[in-house]
Amino acid sequence: MPRQSAPSASPRPEVSSFALRPPSLLRQGRGGWADPLMHRVVQGMAIALLLLLAAIVAELLIPALPAIRTFGLRFLFTTEWNPVAQVYGIAPQIYGTLVTSLVAVAIVVPLSLGIAILLVEDLLPRAVRVPLSFLIELLAAIPSVVYGLWGIFILIPTLMPLFETLHQTLGWLPFFSTPPSHRALLPTILVLALMILPIMVALSRDALLALPNDLRQAAAAVGATRWETIVHILLPASLSGIVGATVLALGRAMGETMAAVMLIGNANQINLSWLAPSSTIAALVANQFPEARDLQISALLYAALVLMGLTLVINVSATGWINAVGRSQKPTQSTPISPTPKSHNEHSSPPASQETNQDNSNAKARPISTPLSASPKAWNSQRFSRSGMSWLLTAGCGLALAIALLAIASIFVSLITQGSARLDGMAITQLPPPPLATGGGFRNAITGTLLMVGIATGISATLGIGVAIYLVEFSRDNRLSRWVRFGNGVLSGVPSILCGLFAYSLVVLTTGTFSAVAGGIALAIVMLPITVRTVEEGLRAVTTDLREGAIALGATTSQTIFGVVLPTAAPGIITGVILAIARAIGETAPLLFTALFSQYGINGLWNPIASLSVLIYNFALSPYPNYQALAWTAALVLVGLILVVSVGARSLTRILNR
Incomplete structure (x- = not known):
C-alpha cells in the first residue's frame, strides 16, 4: 500500500539543520539499527583522531624522559x-x-x-x-x-x-x-x-x-x-x-x-x-x-x-x-568611512555614509585613523x-x-x-646502478612511491571521511567536535618529520624492520588533517533541503548520508583526497625513518622500499655525476606526477559539478 503523506493539519515540525538533530531523534524505521551503529562508528573515528594526536605526543615524550631527567632545561x-x-x-x-x-x-x-x-x-x-x-x-x-x-x-x-x-x-x-x-x-x-x-x-x-x-x-x-x-x-x-x-x-x-x-x-x-x-x-x-x-x-x-x-x-x-x-x-552600522573634517567640507566629497546609503543601506566599514581627504597632505x-x-x-x-x-x-x-637529459625508457624501467656505473634508472622508486601512497590513501581517506561525517552530520557542535577540530588543526601543523618518528616508534621498533607499511602509515598521518578539513567543507556545502527531503521520503539517517549527502558532496570529497595524495607524493622526511631506501625492487610490504623523494635526496648529495643526473630526472618525474594529480583534481571537480 503506498505511503500516505501526513495530514496538512499536523505538518512535520520544521528542522533548521539536519546536522543539528540529536541522533536519538533521527527517524528510526526500516534498518533503524544502522543509524546508531553508524553514529558510534564515526564518533569512534573522531575520538581516534584525538587519540592519534595524544599517541604522537606520548611516543615522543616517553622515550625522551631519560634526556629530560638528565639535562632538564639546560638542554635548551x-x-x-x-x-x-x-x-x-x-x-x-x-x-x-x-x-x-x-x-x-x-x-x-x-x-x-x-x-x-x-x-x-x-x-x-x-x-x-x-x-x-x-x-x-x-x-x-x-x-x-x-x-x-x-x-x-x-x-x-x-x-x-x-x-x-x-x-x-x-x-x-x-x-x-x-x-x-x-x-x-x-x-x-x-x-x-x-x-x-x-x-x-x-x-x-x-x-x-x-x-x-x-x-x-x-x-x-x-x-x-x-x-x-x-x-x-x-x-x-x-x-x-x-x-x-x-x-x-x-x-x-x-x-x-x-x-x-x-x-x-x-x-x-x-x-x-x-x-x-x-x-x-x-x-x-x-x-x-x-x-x-x-x-x-x-x-x-x-x-x-x-x-x-x-x-x-x-x-x-x-x-x-x-x-x-x-x-x-x-x-558597526553607525561608523562611516573616514568622515571629512568640517573645515574641508566645502572642498571635499560628502561622507561615504551619505553617498552609499542611497544604494546600499548595509554598507559597513571599520573606521581608519587618518581621514582620506587628509591623505594627500600626509603623502606630500x-x-x-x-x-x-x-x-x-x-x-x-x-x-x-x-x-x-x-x-x-x-x-x-x-x-x-x-x-x-636522462629521461628515457631506461630511467623508468631499470633499477639504480652501482655508484661508479652509468645508465640505470629508478623503477623501484616509482613503484615504491605509488605503493606507499596507496596504503596511506586507504587509511587516511577512510578515517578522514568518517571524522568529517561525524563533525557535520552528528556532532551538533558539541564539546567533542570542538576538540576534534582543534586536534585536527594541531595535527595539520605537526612537522612531517614528527609523523615519521611516531611511525618509527609504532611500526619499525615493533616489527624490527623498515617497511612499506611503516612508510604508508607515516604518510597517512600527514594526509589525514587535509582530508578531514576538505571533506568537511564538501559535506557542509550540501544544502539542508536535500537532507530534509530524504527524511520526508522515509529515509533513515544512514540512508540519507550514503544515498544523498555523500554522492552530492563527491566532488569536494574527491578533490580533498586527491590534494592529500599530491601532498604525500612529495614527502621525504617521514620516509627516512620508516621506509628507508632500497636499491632493489619491491620485496614485500614488510621490507625497506625505495621512493622518489628519498632517491632524490640520496642522489643529490652523492658525489657521482650519474647519480646527480638521475636525481634531476627523478625530480622532473616527481613534480610532473604531482602536477598531473593536482590538475586532474581540479578538472574532475569541474566535470562532477556539471
Missing part, C-alpha cells in the same frame, strides 16, 4: 652536542630554526602582499591575473627535496658572487662578517622564503577578496586613489587574515626539514653571520637519528618535542590572534605626489611579482633541461 641553552661525552644541547639548533624562519617570513611578507594586491585589486587585466595565479600556485606543488636540489646546483652557484660581494662590502655587519660558505644560513633562508610564498599569497589574497566592495566604493566616493584605499582601508581591514597567514607560514618554515638538511650546512655552532653554516632542530633529528643509540635517541626525541611545542604555540597563538582581531574589527609631507606614490607602490608590487616569476622560471627550466 647548551651549545655542545657530543655523543662520546654524552653531553647534548640544542641551543645552536634553536637559533638556526628561529633565524631561518623569522628572516624568511620577513622577506616573504612584503613580496606576498604585493603579489596578492596585484592579483585582487584590478591592477592587472583578468586575462593576466588568472595565469599568474596558477604560476604562483605551482610553487606549492614543488616538494621540499626538489627545492633543496635546485638550491644546491642552481641557486648557490648563481648567488655565490653576490654573497662574496656582500662579505667584501658589508663585512662590518655581523650578518655578513664571514666568508661565504656553500652551505649556509642565507641560501636556506631564501629557499624557505620561496617555499612559503604561495601560502602567504593564497591566504593574503583570500583575506582581501573577503572584504566587501562597499569599502572600495565608499573610499572612491570621498576622492581616495586606489592605493590610498588599499593602504588606509583594505590592508587594515584584512589584518587578521594577513597575520594568520604570516603565522601559518612561520610554522611551516620552522618545521621544514629537507631543504634545511640539504642547504644549511648542519654545523653545531651559533654564528651571527648568515654566510656561515648552521643547523636547525629538524635537520639535527634527520641527520643524527639513523645512527643514534640510547641517550642520544632520547635527546633527539627531546629536541623533537621542543620543535612540536614551538609549532603548537605558534598555531594556537595564530588562532587566538585571528579570533581577537576579528572581534575587535566587527563593523613624504615628498611624493599622490600619482607618484601610486606609481611607486605599483612598481614595488610588480618587482615582487617579477622576483617570484624569475624563481619559478629558474626552477622549471632547470628541471626540464637537467631532468630531460
Whole structure:
C-alpha cells in the first residue's frame, strides 16, 4: 500500500539543520539499527583522531624522559652536542630554526602582499591575473627535496658572487662578517622564503577578496586613489587574515626539514653571520637519528618535542590572534568611512555614509585613523605626489611579482633541461646502478612511491571521511567536535618529520624492520588533517533541503548520508583526497625513518622500499655525476606526477559539478 503523506493539519515540525538533530531523534524505521551503529562508528573515528594526536605526543615524550631527567632545561641553552661525552644541547639548533624562519617570513611578507594586491585589486587585466595565479600556485606543488636540489646546483652557484660581494662590502655587519660558505644560513633562508610564498599569497589574497566592495566604493566616493584605499582601508581591514597567514607560514618554515638538511650546512655552532653554516632542530633529528643509540635517541626525541611545542604555540597563538582581531574589527552600522573634517567640507566629497546609503543601506566599514581627504597632505609631507606614490607602490608590487616569476622560471627550466637529459625508457624501467656505473634508472622508486601512497590513501581517506561525517552530520557542535577540530588543526601543523618518528616508534621498533607499511602509515598521518578539513567543507556545502527531503521520503539517517549527502558532496570529497595524495607524493622526511631506501625492487610490504623523494635526496648529495643526473630526472618525474594529480583534481571537480 503506498505511503500516505501526513495530514496538512499536523505538518512535520520544521528542522533548521539536519546536522543539528540529536541522533536519538533521527527517524528510526526500516534498518533503524544502522543509524546508531553508524553514529558510534564515526564518533569512534573522531575520538581516534584525538587519540592519534595524544599517541604522537606520548611516543615522543616517553622515550625522551631519560634526556629530560638528565639535562632538564639546560638542554635548551647548551651549545655542545657530543655523543662520546654524552653531553647534548640544542641551543645552536634553536637559533638556526628561529633565524631561518623569522628572516624568511620577513622577506616573504612584503613580496606576498604585493603579489596578492596585484592579483585582487584590478591592477592587472583578468586575462593576466588568472595565469599568474596558477604560476604562483605551482610553487606549492614543488616538494621540499626538489627545492633543496635546485638550491644546491642552481641557486648557490648563481648567488655565490653576490654573497662574496656582500662579505667584501658589508663585512662590518655581523650578518655578513664571514666568508661565504656553500652551505649556509642565507641560501636556506631564501629557499624557505620561496617555499612559503604561495601560502602567504593564497591566504593574503583570500583575506582581501573577503572584504566587501562597499569599502572600495565608499573610499572612491570621498576622492581616495586606489592605493590610498588599499593602504588606509583594505590592508587594515584584512589584518587578521594577513597575520594568520604570516603565522601559518612561520610554522611551516620552522618545521621544514629537507631543504634545511640539504642547504644549511648542519654545523653545531651559533654564528651571527648568515654566510656561515648552521643547523636547525629538524635537520639535527634527520641527520643524527639513523645512527643514534640510547641517550642520544632520547635527546633527539627531546629536541623533537621542543620543535612540536614551538609549532603548537605558534598555531594556537595564530588562532587566538585571528579570533581577537576579528572581534575587535566587527563593523558597526553607525561608523562611516573616514568622515571629512568640517573645515574641508566645502572642498571635499560628502561622507561615504551619505553617498552609499542611497544604494546600499548595509554598507559597513571599520573606521581608519587618518581621514582620506587628509591623505594627500600626509603623502606630500613624504615628498611624493599622490600619482607618484601610486606609481611607486605599483612598481614595488610588480618587482615582487617579477622576483617570484624569475624563481619559478629558474626552477622549471632547470628541471626540464637537467631532468630531460636522462629521461628515457631506461630511467623508468631499470633499477639504480652501482655508484661508479652509468645508465640505470629508478623503477623501484616509482613503484615504491605509488605503493606507499596507496596504503596511506586507504587509511587516511577512510578515517578522514568518517571524522568529517561525524563533525557535520552528528556532532551538533558539541564539546567533542570542538576538540576534534582543534586536534585536527594541531595535527595539520605537526612537522612531517614528527609523523615519521611516531611511525618509527609504532611500526619499525615493533616489527624490527623498515617497511612499506611503516612508510604508508607515516604518510597517512600527514594526509589525514587535509582530508578531514576538505571533506568537511564538501559535506557542509550540501544544502539542508536535500537532507530534509530524504527524511520526508522515509529515509533513515544512514540512508540519507550514503544515498544523498555523500554522492552530492563527491566532488569536494574527491578533490580533498586527491590534494592529500599530491601532498604525500612529495614527502621525504617521514620516509627516512620508516621506509628507508632500497636499491632493489619491491620485496614485500614488510621490507625497506625505495621512493622518489628519498632517491632524490640520496642522489643529490652523492658525489657521482650519474647519480646527480638521475636525481634531476627523478625530480622532473616527481613534480610532473604531482602536477598531473593536482590538475586532474581540479578538472574532475569541474566535470562532477556539471
